Amino acid sequence: MTVELGHFALVLALALSIVQAVVPLAGARLESTQLMRVGEPVAVAGFLLVAAAFATLVHGYVTSDFSILNVWENSHSAQPLLYKITGTWGNHEGSMLLWVQILTFFSALVAVFGRNLPPSLRANVLSVQGMVGTAFLLFILFTSNPFTRLVPAPFEGKDLNPLLQDIGLALHPPLLYLGYVGFSVAFSFAAAALIEGRIDAAWARWVRPWTLMAWAFLTGGIAMGSYWAYYELGWGGFWFWDPVENASLMPWLAGTALLHSAIVMEKRSALKIWTVLLAILTFSLSLVGTFLVRSGVLTSVHAFATDPTRGVFILAILMIFIGGSLALFALRASSLTAGGLFHPISREGSLVLNNLILSTCTATVLVGTLYPLLIEALTAEKISVGAPFFNLTFIPLAIPLLIAVPFGPQLAWKRGDLLAAAQRLFAAFAISAAVIIGVLFFVDRASTVAALGIGLGFWLIFGSLTDIVFKAGVGKASPGVVFSRLKGLPLSVFGTAVAHAGIGLTVIGLSCVTTMQVECITVMKPNDVVEAGGYTMRFREIAALKGPNFGEDRAVFDLTGPDGRRLGEIASSKRIYTARAMPTTEAGIRTFGFSQLYVSIGDATESGLVVHAWWKPQVTLIWWGAVVMMFGGFLSLCDRRLRVGVPTRRKAALQAAKG
Amino acid sequence: MTRKQKRAIVIAAGMCFLALAAGLTLVALGQQTSYFYMPADVLANPVQAGERIRLGGLVEDGSVERIDGTTVRFSVTDGQHSIKVGYTGILPDLFREGQGVVAEGTFGADGTFVADSVLAKHDENYMPREVADRLKESGVWEGQEGGSDK
Numbered sequence: 001m002t003v004e005l006g007h008f009a010l011v012l013a014l015a016l017s018i019v020q021a022v023v024p025l026a027g028a029r030l031e032s033t034q035l036m037r038v039g040e041p042v043a044v045a046g047f048l049l050v051a052a053a054f055a056t057l058v059h060g061y062v063t064s065d066f067s068i069l070n071v072w073e074n075s076h077s078a079q080p081l082l083y084k085i086t087g088t089w090g091n092h093e094g095s096m097l098l099w100v101q102i103l104t105f106f107s108a109l110v111a112v113f114g115r116n117l118p119p120s121l122r123a124n125v126l127s128v129q130g131m132v133g134t135a136f137l138l139f140i141l142f143t144s145n146p147f148t149r150l151v152p153a154p155f156e157g158k159d160l161n162p163l164l165q166d167i168g169l170a171l172h173p174p175l176l177y178l179g180y181v182g183f184s185v186a187f188s189f190a191a192a193a194l195i196e197g198r199i200d201a202a203w204a205r206w207v208r209p210w211t212l213m214a215w216a217f218l219t220g221g222i223a224m225g226s227y228w229a230y231y232e233l234g235w236g237g238f239w240f241w242d243p244v245e246n247a248s249l250m251p252w253l254a255g256t257a258l259l260h261s262a263i264v265m266e267k268r269s270a271l272k273i274w275t276v277l278l279a280i281l282t283f284s285l286s287l288v289g290t291f292l293v294r295s296g297v298l299t300s301v302h303a304f305a306t307d308p309t310r311g312v313f314i315l316a317i318l319m320i321f322i323g324g325s326l327a328l329f330a331l332r333a334s335s336l337t338a339g340g341l342f343h344p345i346s347r348e349g350s351l352v353l354n355n356l357i358l359s360t361c362t363a364t365v366l367v368g369t370l371y372p373l374l375i376e377a378l379t380a381e382k383i384s385v386g387a388p389f390f391n392l393t394f395i396p397l398a399i400p401l402l403i404a405v406p407f408g409p410q411l412a413w414k415r416g417d418l419l420a421a422a423q424r425l426f427a428a429f430a431i432s433a434a435v436i437i438g439v440l441f442f443v444d445r446a447s448t449v450a451a452l453g454i455g456l457g458f459w460l461i462f463g464s465l466t467d468i469v470f471k472a473g474v475g476k477a478s479p480g481v482v483f484s485r486l487k488g489l490p491l492s493v494f495g496t497a498v499a500h501a502g503i504g505l506t507v508i509g510l511s512c513v514t515t516m517q518v519e520c521i522t523v524m525k526p527n528d529v530v531e532a533g534g535y536t537m538r539f540r541e542i543a544a545l546k547g548p549n550f551g552e553d554r555a556v557f558d559l560t561g562p563d564g565r566r567l568g569e570i571a572s573s574k575r576i577y578t579a580r581a582m583p584t585t586e587a588g589i590r591t592f593g594f595s596q597l598y599v600s601i602g603d604a605t606e607s608g609l610v611v612h613a614w615w616k617p618q619v620t621l622i623w624w625g626a627v628v629m630m631f632g633g634f635l636s637l638c639d640r641r642l643r644v645g646v647p648t649r650r651k652a653a654l655q656a657a658k659g
Numbered sequence: 660m661t662r663k664q665k666r667a668i669v670i671a672a673g674m675c676f677l678a679l680a681a682g683l684t685l686v687a688l689g690q691q692t693s694y695f696y697m698p699a700d701v702l703a704n705p706v707q708a709g710e711r712i713r714l715g716g717l718v719e720d721g722s723v724e725r726i727d728g729t730t731v732r733f734s735v736t737d738g739q740h741s742i743k744v745g746y747t748g749i750l751p752d753l754f755r756e757g758q759g760v761v762a763e764g765t766f767g768a769d770g771t772f773v774a775d776s777v778l779a780k781h782d783e784n785y786m787p788r789e790v791a792d793r794l795k796e797s798g799v800w801e802g803q804e805g806g807s808d809k
Contacts, residue, residue, distance in 0.1 A: 234749075341662075344669045356673055360680045367684055371692075382695035384713055384763075389691040393683045521748055523728025574752075583752040602749035607728045612749050 003068055006056030007147035010097075013049035013104070014137040016042050020107070020130030024123035028195075036119050039126035040111040046133065047108035050101050054088075057097065057146055061088045067153035070094065070146040076159035076579045078549040086169040087160040092294065092310075093146035095173060099290070100136050102174075102181045106210075107133065110185060117206060124192030125185070132184055135317045143310045159549065159579030168228030172221060176248060179218020180286040183255055185210040187283030190276045191325055194332040204266035204275065209637055211262060211279075215255045216633030222248050223626030234572075234585035234600040236614045238513075238622060241390045246369040247289030250362050254282040257358035260351045268340040268348055268413060273333050274355070280329060284322040285362070291318050292369070343415040350408035350416075357401040364393040402456055402507065405500050406463025409493075410470075424470055428462035445516050453511025460504030464497045495636025499629045506625030509594070512618035519615075523608040533615025534562035535597050537570060542609065550577045552586070555601045555609060559590065572601045572611075594618045693763065697793050698740040708766045714742060714774075715761040715790040723756055735760060735772075737794065744772045751779040759790040 020042045027035025057070070061084050066072040074091040075084055089098040107129040114122045140146070189207045193199040225248070230238045239245060258278045264271045295311030342348040368385045375383055406428060410421035436455035439446050469475075471493060472485045518532050524539040531537070537557035545552050554573040561567050572588035588599040595617045602610030693711040706712055719741050722734035731750060734741040744762050754760065754777065762774035 234752075344665060349669075352669075356676060360677060364680060364684050367688075371688060383692045384695065385688070385692050389687045392687040392691060393680070396683060397680055521729045585749075585752055600749065602729075605725055605728055607725075610728055610749055 002056045003060055003147050006053040009049045010053040010141065013046050014134065014141060016046040016049065017130050017133040017137055020046060021127055021134050025127035028120040028123040033119060036123035039123050043107040043111040043126050047104040050104045054097055054101050057094060058085060058088050061085060064157060066157050067149055069148040069150040072150055072154055072157045074160050075157045076549055077156060079160065080548055082170065083160060083165045089173050090160050090164040090169050093144045096140050096144050097146055098173060099177055099181060100133065100140060102177045103133050103136065103184055106182060106185050120196060121192055124195050125188045128188035128191045129184065139313050139317065143313050159577060162577040162582050162584045163232060166228065166232055168224065168232065172224045172228055175217050175224055176221030179214050179221050180251060180289065182210065182214025182217060183251060183283040183286050186258060186279040190279035191328060193276060194328045197332050197335045199272055199276065199336050201266050201269050204262045207279065208262045208266060211255060211259050212633050212637050215259055216630045218252050218255060219626050220630045222252060223623045227623045231587055231589055234587045236598050241387045243369045244293050246365050247292045250285040250365050251282055251289060253358050253362040254278060254285050257355045258282050260354045264348050264351050268342065270340045270342065270348055272336050277329060280325045287318050287321060291315060345411065345418050346416040347408065347411045347413045350404065350411050353404060354401060357397060361394055361397050364397065402460060405460055406466065409467040409496055425463055425466055428459060428466050431462050432459035447515055450511055450515035454508050457504045457508030457511060460507060461501045464500035468493065468497050490639050492636045492639040495632045498635055499632025502625045502628030502632055505621045505628055509618050509621030509625060513616050516617050517614055521612050524611050525608040530611060530613055532597060532613045536560040537599065537613065549579060550575045557599065570597065570599055572599045574601060591620065594620045596620060697737045698735060698742045699737050701742060702740055706766055708768050711765055713761050713763045714772055718756050718758055718760050720756045735762060742772055744774050746774040746777050750777055753779040761790065
């Protein structure tokens with residue numbers, strides 16, 4: 001019965017979302033405050049209804065109600081509770097429901113926290129959010145209904161795909177969707193501005209926090225997905241340039257560009273048209289990503305099930321929203337006035353360079369991702385574009401940007417002094433040069449590429465911190481003054497420095513692991529020894545164990561450190577999940593500092609057990625860097641300036657005090 | 660320099676960067692893409708030794724033999740023709756005889772295919788899409804390619 005209630009709630013949510021799409025828009029056109037106000041309660045109610053629907057589905061999963069087709073297909077009564085819950089979105093239907101849940105969450109946030117927005121802008125934003133919501137609710141109800149019943153109800157479920165039975169499923173999709181779908185707010189603001197034909201610096205101030213929040217979540221979601229693939233798939237790879245990964249990377253790159261161009265618009269009223277276009281493109285790339293992942297046009301772990309009607313439906317949504325918003329842009333963009341002028345060597349100029357490079361990088365990823373689909377459609381030839389393509393295009397294009405990053409914050413608005421900026425960055429440059437030389441001479445197996453990569457990472461970290469050092473006057477003023485200046489600096493200055501330093505950490509991790517990892521494949525019998533990165537593993541035994549819904553053969557190795565100290569054990573196992581009779585490999589991972597020892601076992605043959613071992617130097621820095629970037633984003637988000645409405649409220653308070 | 664000249668320089672620099680990106684993309688698309696072949700395609704249009712391709716089909720029943728612990732040989736078949744493949748490393752968990760597989764690598768001078776990566780499905784109902792499409796066309800296999808049995 002509860003599931004029918006959930007289904008009913010979802011239909012009601014669709015009705016409300018149509019109201020949300022139509023009424024505030026009409027209100028804004030007719031200048032009727034009453035009609036415009038309808039948007040807010042409706043958005044909140046829509047969110048609550050979708051939440052109710054989502055809760056009934058989670059309830060179905062938790063209670064293992066196999067009379068629901070979706071639960072029967074993706075759950076099993078013996079699964080641990082956490083995987084029963086996360087299994088709710090570990091399938092096509094549930095994951096689309098999560099998508100809509102997060103979309104309505106953002107609409108409700110705009111309704112609640114957007115009280116200081118001009119009424120017509122708020123009405124138009126909510127209306128565009130309502131349109132997106134309507135499209136995806138229709139998609140769920142017509143092609144991907146998670147509430148379908150199954151009669152008669154089977155006794156036992158078919159189990160969740162074992163690869164998804166992991167804590168990663170609890171974190172990766174929600175974080176990723178908070179990012180992906182969060183960009184819908186920037187999109188709605190852009191569409192609303194175009195509908196009104198009016199845009200000003202305040203618009204950028206409202207859009208920036210939403211973009212920043214979505215960007216921070218997307219950063220976390222991508223990093224989490226990468227780490228999950230790294231430890232779960234047992235190949236030890238962290239990024240495969242798989243189309244599905246690219247689908248999340250493209251909105252991230254475009255969103256990063258948007259984040260930076262919105263600063264120029266907020267501070268200098270320049271780049272208005274470009275920022276609006278970028279807001280549209282960022283969410284469009286999120287939609288393209290949803291299409292690529294959910295339509296089944298690609299082979300991947302994310303393509304749960306393929307059903308041609310779904311692909312066509314999402315493609316239609318894609319064309320309506322991307323085509324519609326770009327048409328609106330073409331019609332209205334000329335009415336947006338151009339803003340302030342600036343010299344090429346200036347803060348604005350550096351942000352334009354950032355945008356130029358990021359959007360070019362996005363374009364190369366888009367070409368590499370769509371080219372195989374295009375070729376297949378045109379010639380029926382099946383080709384694949386893999387890592388070599390992206391290594392040859394994306395990396396050389398991104399490196400100039402990484403080198404330029406520390407210069408940006410050092411340049412003044414309007415007209416900057418490149419020489420003065422270079423002088424201030426001299427210390428950071430000297431440190432990186434010393435690091436490059438040190439790595440070349442003192443680290444075994446380090447190639448020139450490794451040394452340059454690590455140097456680039458240090459340049460990014462110290463170059464970014466230079467900004468804070470100079471703004472606080474470290475070394476020039478007394479400690480007390482420095483401290484009070486640090487306290488007075490806006491949080492966004494720290495946010496920028498921290499996020500840029502985060503990129504540096506990731507670059508160091510990437511450089512170390514791609515150039516200096518040690519890999520060996522060997523066949524082992526008990527008491528055989530394999531060595532990687534100075535650590536020695538002695539194969540002890542294989543033990544058969546039993547988990548809640550799987551059986552496993554666990555190979556245990558005794559571990560000895562480079563100094564001969566015993567470090568306990570490291571174990572990798574082969575599991576067979578009973579319900580699906582599906583085997584998986586669980587890698588054995590031990591972390592030492594930022595480096596990891598990674599072991600995964602293959603088949604047991606007559607000559608012994610096949611063992612694949614890696615030493616992965618500084619590998620975790622790749623993800624720590626992303627965590628630091630995310631933290632930088634949130635720091636910036638806490639800046640007073642971005643708390644919408646603070647200035648107006650303070651002004652009102654001042655006036656009240658005077659009066 | 661007048662403002663116009665400055666703007667022209669900036670635009671020219673931007674264009675140079677875009678041209679560089681376009682050039683890199685074209686070169687990379689020309690060199691770094693790999694075509695998908697079934698065994699019949701290889702016989703119809705031979706692939707040069709050293710050219711990277713992806714070879715797809717079913718793992719032929721009874722063809723899997725272990726040379727030593729880490730090297731495996733098996734045949735990929737499309738029902739009519741088959742091609743021998745050599746691979747060193749750990750095979751995917753769902754690699755089995757009679758199941759779909761995509762091997763990526765190059766042909767050696769002796770005509771065997773040396774794979775550096777082998778992909779099988781990642782779910783027991785799932786068939787690599789390229790393989791599924793072609794096997795359906797030739798009628799060797801009929802089944803759902805989806806992950807669910809609807």
